[in-house]
Amino acid sequence: MALQAHYDVIVLNPNDNFIDLNMEEERKGLLTQTKGSSSLKMVPAENFLSVQQPLQCTPKRCSNTPEEHMAYIWDYFISKTEGKDVAFIVHGYGGLVFMDLLVRKKWEVMNKVYAVAFIDSEHHVGHQLGSDVQLLAWIKHHCREWVTSPKPLDKPAATVLKQEFPMVSAGTEKHNLAPSSSLQSIFKYFKKALKAKTTINFSRVPIVTRSSTKRKQIA
Numbered sequence: 001m002a003l004q005a006h007y008d009v010i011v012l013n014p015n016d017n018f019i020d021l022n023m024e025e026e027r028k029g030l031l032t033q034t035k036g037s038s039s040l041k042m043v044p045a046e047n048f049l050s051v052q053q054p055l056q057c058t059p060k061r062c063s064n065t066p067e068e069h070m071a072y073i074w075d076y077f078i079s080k081t082e083g084k085d086v087a088f089i090v091h092g093y094g095g096l097v098f099m100d101l102l103v104r105k106k107w108e109v110m111n112k113v114y115a116v117a118f119i120d121s122e123h124h125v126g127h128q129l130g131s132d133v134q135l136l137a138w139i140k141h142h143c144r145e146w147v148t149s150p151k152p153l154d155k156p157a158a159t160v161l162k163q164e165f166p167m168v169s170a171g172t173e174k175h176n177l178a179p180s181s182s183l184q185s186i187f188k189y190f191k192k193a194l195k196a197k198t199t200i201n202f203s204r205v206p207i208v209t210r211s212s213t214k215r216k217q218i219a
Contacts, residue, residue: 001187008083012073014066014097018057066093067100074101079108085197087190088116091179095121095145099128102135110138115193117186118145120178125164139165144189146170146182154185 002009063069078086090098095118102109116139129135143165149157153171168185170178 001183005187005191007087008081010073010077012070012094014063014069014094017060017063017065017069019060020057066097070097070101071104074105074108079105079112084112085194086113087193088113089119089179089186090116090121091119092175093122095119095123096128099123099125102139103128103132106132106135110134114142114197115190116143117182117189118143119170119182119186120148120175121145136164141165142193144168146178146185148173148175148178153182 062072088098098116098118125136125139129139145165145167147157147159147167147170149155149169149171150173151157151169151171153169155169156167157169158167170182171185172178172181
């Protein structure tokens with residue numbers, strides 16, 4: 001859907017933070033054994049993981065935590081893109097991770113991101129953003145959340161605990177179905193937000209007149 005709308009897409013994987021060394025060694029061993037063979041081979045499942053061996057996990061470089069993963073992807077990929085109109089779709093804990101990025105890279109994010117769609121998010125504005133007036137104003141105008149609810153899709157669904165930015169129903173009461181249920185609505189939101197951003201930017205372009213030029217020269 002994003003590609004059809006002419007977006008470039010980056011998919012983050014913040015939940016994958018460790019490498020199982022046993023699995024990695026066995027995978028390399030199997031690749032070595034089958035290298036050069038043109039025929040497909042059925043490999044028993046037990047070959048991939050030996051239950052007798054204890055798990056030996058090591059943190060992934062630059063991805064020890066979901067927050068570190070997000071910061072790394074921002075620094076080395078998103079921030080380096082030429083596009084200035086970046087939108088985020090974040091689900092569950094991903095919402096908390098995005099808020100962490102917003103606090104870490106405040107001005108970079110506010111200048112490059114025009115819209116964020118939270119889906120049944122686990123973020124906490126009070127704990128993460130505190131009383132930062134600029135951040136609170138930014139999320140109010142650039143964020144929207146789709147929450148699990150018995151209400152029809154896009155119906156207002158604000159709660160007493162969460163009312164920092166618009167909240168609407170995802171059209172389902174199941175957390176794992178919320179992304180697919182709200183996707184069409186999210187892309188409509190992105191389109192409308194981008195159009196509003198373009199209009200605002202255009203309206204702020206100063207119009208040069210002879211009188212304004214004279215005033216500038218006199219000053």
